[in-house]
Structure formats: structure tokens, C-alpha cells
Amino acid sequence: MSTKEKGWREIPIAGVCTKSSIGFMTGDWKTYMPVRDLEKCTTCLTCVMLCPEGAIKWRPDMAKIEFDFSFCKGCGICANECPTKAITMKMPGEEE
Amino acid sequence: MKAKQETIPLNGDEAVALAVKQCDVDVVAAYPITPQTIIVEKYSEYVANGEVQTEFVCTESEHSAMTACLAAAVTGARTFTASASAGLALMHEMLFVTSGFRAPVVMAVANRALSAPLNIHGDQSDSMAERDSGWIHVYAENAQEAYDNIIQAFKIGEDIDVSLPVIVGLDGFTISHTLENVNVLDDQSIKQFIGERPFVMVTTQEGKTVPFKLDPANPMTLGPNALPNYYFEFKRQQEEGMRNALRKIQEVNSEYAKISGRNYGNGLIDAYELDDAEIAIVCVGSVAGTLKVIVDELRQEGMKVGVLRLRTFRPFPLEELRNALKEVKALAVMDKSMSFGGFGGAVFSEVRSALYEVNQRPTIVNYIFGLGGRDTNPHELRKIFEDLARIAKTGRAEMSVQYLGLRE
Numbered sequence: 001m002s003t004k005e006k007g008w009r010e011i012p013i014a015g016v017c018t019k020s021s022i023g024f025m026t027g028d029w030k031t032y033m034p035v036r037d038l039e040k041c042t043t044c045l046t047c048v049m050l051c052p053e054g055a056i057k058w059r060p061d062m063a064k065i066e067f068d069f070s071f072c073k074g075c076g077i078c079a080n081e082c083p084t085k086a087i088t089m090k091m092p093g094e095e096e
Numbered sequence: 097m098k099a100k101q102e103t104i105p106l107n108g109d110e111a112v113a114l115a116v117k118q119c120d121v122d123v124v125a126a127y128p129i130t131p132q133t134i135i136v137e138k139y140s141e142y143v144a145n146g147e148v149q150t151e152f153v154c155t156e157s158e159h160s161a162m163t164a165c166l167a168a169a170v171t172g173a174r175t176f177t178a179s180a181s182a183g184l185a186l187m188h189e190m191l192f193v194t195s196g197f198r199a200p201v202v203m204a205v206a207n208r209a210l211s212a213p214l215n216i217h218g219d220q221s222d223s224m225a226e227r228d229s230g231w232i233h234v235y236a237e238n239a240q241e242a243y244d245n246i247i248q249a250f251k252i253g254e255d256i257d258v259s260l261p262v263i264v265g266l267d268g269f270t271i272s273h274t275l276e277n278v279n280v281l282d283d284q285s286i287k288q289f290i291g292e293r294p295f296v297m298v299t300t301q302e303g304k305t306v307p308f309k310l311d312p313a314n315p316m317t318l319g320p321n322a323l324p325n326y327y328f329e330f331k332r333q334q335e336e337g338m339r340n341a342l343r344k345i346q347e348v349n350s351e352y353a354k355i356s357g358r359n360y361g362n363g364l365i366d367a368y369e370l371d372d373a374e375i376a377i378v379c380v381g382s383v384a385g386t387l388k389v390i391v392d393e394l395r396q397e398g399m400k401v402g403v404l405r406l407r408t409f410r411p412f413p414l415e416e417l418r419n420a421l422k423e424v425k426a427l428a429v430m431d432k433s434m435s436f437g438g439f440g441g442a443v444f445s446e447v448r449s450a451l452y453e454v455n456q457r458p459t460i461v462n463y464i465f466g467l468g469g470r471d472t473n474p475h476e477l478r479k480i481f482e483d484l485a486r487i488a489k490t491g492r493a494e495m496s497v498q499y500l501g502l503r504e
Contacts, residue, residue, distance in 0.1 A: 008329035008336075013259065014198040015330050016308055017317035018300045 027055065030074030032089040034067055040086035041065065047078035047087060099285030099355040106278045108239040108271035109134035112178065112204045112264070115246035117142050118286040122173035125153035125164035129183035130216045131268035132206040136178055158183040162190035162201075169199035169261075170318050172309040174250065174293050177201065180268060181208035184222045188229070194261050195230025195334060197319055198296075198308075200253035201261040203231075204246065206272040207381070207432075209468045217469020218268030220381065221433040224442045226263070230334055232341050233410040235265040235381045237366070239276040242266040244358060247286055248348045256296045257340040267382040267432075269469060285355050338411040345408055364413035366405040367420050369395060373402030375484035376421065376458075378447050379430040380406050383465070383472060390477050401481050406443065414450050421451060426488035427458040428480050430500075432466045440464070440497040461493045465500035476500055 012018070041064075048056045048065060055072040056065055079087040106114065113135050116124070124143075126136040143152040151168075155161040161177050169175040179187060184205055194201055205223045209215040223233060232253060236242040242264065249262040266272055295307035298316070306314040322330055342364065349363025360366050368388050370376060377387055384405040394401045404420055406413070421427060429448070431441025439445055440462035451457045463480060466472050480500070487493045 005325055006329070008332040011326065011329055011333075012298050013296050013308055013333065014196060014318065015320055015322050015326070016298055017320050018298055018314075019317075020301060020315075021317065 025070045027069055027071040027073050030072065032074040032076060033092055034078050034087045035090050035095050036065060037086045038064065040084045042084055044083060046081055046083060050077050050081050052077065098357065100282040101279045103277050103279050105275050106239060107273050107275050108242045108266045109206060110138055111239045111243035111278045112246050113138035114280060115243045116176050117148055118283050119247060119250050119290055120287060121150050121176045123151045123168035123175045124177065125155055125161045126177045127155050127158045127161045127183060129180050131208055131272040132178045132180045135204055158186040159190060162187040162194060165201045166190060166194045166197060166199050169201050170197055170310050175201045178204040180206045181210055181222045184226060185210065191226055191229035191231060198259040199261060200259060202249045202253060204264050204266065206268045207265050208268040215468040218270050219432045219467045223263055223265050224433040227410065227442060232260050232262040233265060234262065234408050236271060237382055237384045237405060239271055240278050241360060242271055243278055244352065247290065248352055251290045251348050252341060252344050254293050255344050256294050258337050258344050259296060260337045260341060265381065270382045281356060289355055342411050342413065360407050362416065364408045365416050365420055366407050368403040370402035370404060370420055372400055373424060374400040375426045375481060375488050376402040376404060376424045377428045377430060377480060378404045378406060380409060380443055381432065383430060386474055387477055390474055394481055412446055417450050418454055422454045424458045426484040427460045428463055428484055429460060430463050430465055434464060459487050459491060459493050462497045463500045470501055472501060
């Protein structure tokens with residue numbers, strides 16, 4: 001066992017976590033990732049509304065949608081619901 | 097200082113309800129089940145009459161009742177529930193969650209048999225099945241002790257070195273529904289005795305030291321997941337809470353004796369006529385009352401007999417038990433539950449294991465008794481002592497495990 005890990009006397013009772021959860025990246029273990037085709041995207045924002053993680057952002061400044069891969073879990077709802085099939089799910093490394 | 101006391105007739109369940117009322121409990125969440133029903137029934141009357149300030153939550157199941165109690169306890173509330181039999185079994189999952197959260201919920205269990213066949217009567221199968229759930233288990237001998245144990249349970253479980261939930265067992269019907277004269281302390285003395293609930297302190301990310309509880313002013317995550325690299329360490333912490341409880345239970349027992357004049361052995365074991373005993377019986381719960389009467393009779397007849405009642409079953413009082421029984425030649429352990437396919441009952445295997453390292457350990461036999469409320473007569477208990485006298489003489493037992501009062 002790594003020496004960095006603490007013994008039972010040193011860790012807080014019952015695993016209480018007093019750190020803010022803002023720093024927890026919950027999207028770092030996905031299998032598939034969404035890839036957008038900006039040619040087909042009509043910016044209807046259906047994906048933004050349906051993303052269960054709030055991981056798709058509408059960037060009015062760029063008139064584009066943007067994925068936040070720190071929180072996207074790769075569920076594929078966006079790809080499934082996109083009316084113009086502008087989003088496809090791919091394995092990392094197959095994006096192009 | 098001695099508290100003012102009043103003697104009133106109460107059954108075990110009513111005695112528990114009254115003790116909870118006097119302990120200034122914030123939340124009671126419960127689901128009715130025989131033979132515990134009178135406890136929450138009586139308590140709901142206190143709530144309806146405005147005699148207590150408790151938030152009373154009627155849940156749709158025992159699983160929800162325990163979940164509600166856990167949730168209330170982690171916000172800092174003093175919390176109580178009661179259950180038995182199938183109800184306790186339905187709580188099973190949440191019992192582990194509650195002890196893992198280190199939430200000091202107190203629960204009265206009016207011990208009852210488990211189905212099938214359906215049976216509402218008393219035995220200890222229900223709480224014995226929760227032996228490893230991480231709860232402290234204290235068993236009462238009578239209604240008086242059920243009352244006293246509830247008051248002590250809050251002080252034991254809430255202690256910051258313990259921080260564990262407590263089951264107070266009382267034998268179904270034998271204690272729960274039997275009217276006794278119970279000496280009741282005045283409200284003020286109990287309030288002073290248990291005091292406000294103390295809290296373990298933890299450090300927030302801003303470096304503030306705050307109480308370990310859910311509070312919007314100091315947000316924290318309780319009950320997160322722990323992966324294989326940390327889960328084991330948290331279980332070891334719980335074990336430490338149990339070990340600290342061994343000391344705390346004894347302290348609370350003697351502090352309580354100061355205000356009430358009543359103590360139960362050293363709090364862990366209640367030894368009766370054991371000092372020079374050559375043969376003895378270990379038991380849990382109400383059967384101890386009858387056994388003590390038999391011991392008095394047999395002592396009159398010149399037999400050196402004694403009884404050891406395990407008042408605390410978890411944490412298991414290993415050292416105390418060993419010291420109390422090391423001179424005994426023949427010992428019987430009584431189990432009011434079965435461990436199917438095991439070597440005798442749960443109490444038997446633990447007591448036998450505890451005495452393994454005693455140099456001249458006694459011959460130890462097991463009697464399974466009283467299942468499904470089967471009555472246990474004084475003459476049957478007397479026969480155990482007669483068996484033991486024979487075993488002590490010969491040094492050997494023909495059968496290690498026997499069933500008392502069973503038809504062949």
C-alpha cells in the first residue's frame with residue numbers, strides 16, 4: 001500500500017468529507033464521448049436542455065454549443081435526441 | 097445526588113416510552129409491530145397531548161423508519177425508534193448504514209420470533225440476527241431495567257468516543273407486556289444525567305472546527321463512497337468505537353447508580369452468586385430473573401451455583417466474562433435463538449470461544465430454549481443445574497447442544 005494513504009486513526013470519522021464537491025470531476029471515466037458536426041447543428045439547443053449533467057453549454061458569443069468533458073459521462077442522450085443528427089458518440093481517439 | 101423517584105405500575109413497553117419522553121428526544125420515526133407497538137402508541141399519545149416537543153414521523157415501512165432516524169440523527173437530533181422481528185429484519189440494510197455513519201440512534205427491540213411459521217411471541221432471533229450490524233446490544237432483565245437502559249443508551253451511544261447506535265433488547269411479552277412496579281426518576285434528574293448531545297469536531301476546508309453534523313452553515317458530505325483503499329480503515333474506526341463502549345457502558349452504569357440506586361453488575365455482565373460457584377449458567381434477558389430464584393433455592397440446599405447475565409452482548413465483554421467464569425467447573429449457556437447448522441447458538445459459540453484460553457476451562461454445554469414464546473419453567477431450569485452438577489463431577493458432557501422444553 002502506498003505510504004501516502006493514511007491510517008485509520010488519521011482519517012475523519014465515518015468518511016465525512018468537508019471539502020467542496022466543486023472540484024470533483026465526475027466525467028473522467030466515460031467510454032463514449034459526443035462529437036458535434038457544426039455543419040448539421042441548427043443550434044436548436046435540445047441537447048443543452050436534455051443533458052442530465054448540464055455538461056453542454058450554449059456559447060452565444062460563438063453561436064455554438066460546447067461540451068464540458070469534465071462532467072460529461074458519455075450517456076449519449078444528446079446524440080439520440082438531436083433532430084439533425086449533428087452529434088455522434090465515438091470512442092476517444094476516434095473523434096476525427 | 098439521589099434523584100426523586102416514584103413507583104408506578106408499567107409494562108416494559110410503557111416503561112420504555114416513558115424513558116424516551118424523559119430523555120428529551122427530538123425525533124421519533126417508527127412503524128408499528130407486535131410486541132413493540134405499545135412503545136410508539138404510548139409515545140404518539142405524548143405527542144398528541146403536547147407533553148413532548150418531538151417530531152413524530154409515521155413511515156410506510158421499517159426500512160423508511162430507520163432511514164428517517166438516520167437522517168434526523170445526522171442533523172444533530174436525538175433520535176429514537178422501536179421495532180421487532182420482521183420489522184427489524186426489514187431495517188437490516190439501514191442498520192449497517194446507521195452504524196457506519198456513526199449516528200447514535202437508540203432503538204428498543206421487543207424481542208420476537210421470526211416467521212415462518214408466523215409467530216408473534218418472544219425469542220431473541222431478531223436482534224441476534226443483527227449481531228454484526230455495528231450496533232451496541234444491551235438486553236434488559238425486566239421492565240425496570242428496560243426503563244433504565246433506554247436512559248443509559250443515549251448517554252453511551254452519544255459519547256464522542258463511542259458514537260454508535262444502540263439496541264435495547266427487552267423480551268417480547270415477558271417484559272414488553274407484563275405489568276411491573278417500576279421506579280421512575282424525576283424529569284430534571286434525567287435531563288441533567290444525559291445532558292445535551294455532544295459532537296465529534298471536524299475541520300472544514302476553510303480550516304474551521306465545526307460539529308460533525310449536517311448544517312447548511314457548514315456544508316459537508318456525509319456517507320460518501322470509500323473505495324478499497326479506505327473502506328477497511330473506516331470499519332476499523334467503528335471497532336474502536338465499540339472498544340470505547342466497553343469502558344463507557346461501565347461508567348454510565350455506575351453514574352446512573354448514583355442517582356437511581358440501581359446498577360446492573362458492572363454494566364457489561366451481571367454476576368449473581370458467582371464468587372465461589374462451581375457450576376453456572378450464562379444467559380441473556382428475562383430468563384435471568386427465574387434463574388436467580390433457582391440459584392437461591394439451590395444455595396439453600398448447599399449447591400455452589402451462580403448465574404452470569406450478559407447484559408451487554410455487543411461489544412462482547414471478553415475479559416470480564418473470562419474473569420468471572422475462570423473458576424467454574426461446568427457451565428451452561430442459554431440461547432433464545434437458533435443458528436441453523438452452527439455449533440449451538442450465537443451466545444454459546446462466543447462464550448465458549450472466550451473461555452478457550454482459560455487454563456482450566458469449564459466443560460461448556462448449550463441449551464436452546466423458549467423459541468416462539470415457549471414457556472420456560474423453573475423445574476426445567478433446575479434440571480440444567482442438576483445436569484451441570486453431574487458434568488462437573490465427571491468432567492464430561494454427553495451432549496454439547498440440547499433443546500430445553502422441546503417435545504421429541
